Amino acid sequence: MGGGYALHADWVCVPQNLCVALPAGVSFAEAASVHLAATGLHAVRRIAPLYGENGIVVGLGLVGQFTAQFAQLSGCHVLGVDRFAPRRDLARQVGLERVVDPAVQDVVEQAGAFTQGYGMDFGVIAFGGEASDAFGAIYQSLKQAPDTHRMGRIVLVGGAQVTHGFGAALGNVDVRSAARTGPGYHDPAYERGQAYPPAFVEWPTQRNLAECLRAIADGKLRVQPLYTHEFALEEIAAAVDVLVESPATALGVVLKPAHR
Secondary structure, rough: OOOOOOOOOHHHHHHHOOOOOOOOOOHHHHHHOOHHHHHHHHHHHHOOOOOOOOEEEEEHHHHHHHHHHHHHHHHOOOOOOOOOOOHHHHHOOOOOOOEEEOOOOOOHHHHHHHHHOOOOOOOEEEOOEEEEHHHHHHHHHHHOOOOOEEEEEEEOOOOOOOOOOOOOHHHHHHHEEEEOOOOOOOOHHOOOOOOOOOOOOOHHHHHHHHHHHHHOOOOOOHHHHEEEEEEHHHHHHHHHHOOOOOOOOOOEEEEEOOOO
């Protein structure tokens, strides 16, 4: 993986810590999205989930889908939110417990019912752009202490922008960012092989990548159902068009080797 390294080419030269061997039984197509899976896994590590907790993931693109799956694999109950019906359908197909359409359903009300009135322990914003409304919905869905303060964790992964009061206006809520695939990405020394001390950095990028591929190989992380389109490499312009122009129906788009 890696910007400027993992190119659509016959041969590439990639720093060793951005490479992981492909396990037996995992296809190239499944592994092609491992960097997005690792982004979701790192977001879940930032959540610091506990078995049995309730969480909400807003945005069910590929990163949101992987985040939700890893949160459930960690023993949590997850409610997914997305305005596109096909993405909600795919989330159900890969095993997400519950999905909500924010256009017609009250997210806070649905979260209360999903948690049996307890409230969410954490929430994740897994999309870019203006996300203040999503942040507010997650905040209102979090568990509430007798002093009326909200409690829990909110993780932002990607390029979301949020306007919200902090301090007393936020209560006792931890707001955390999740940067890409984990520690090491964009550190040239690490990428080229200088390891971080494992006692202090347990889950750098390469280890997250390997763990994602292992989860795919074991049948725990489901990737293939999330691929909605397939194009030959020479049709890359059409692949870009479908992603840009049809976000309601296009999710994972796979490029196959060009016809020879």
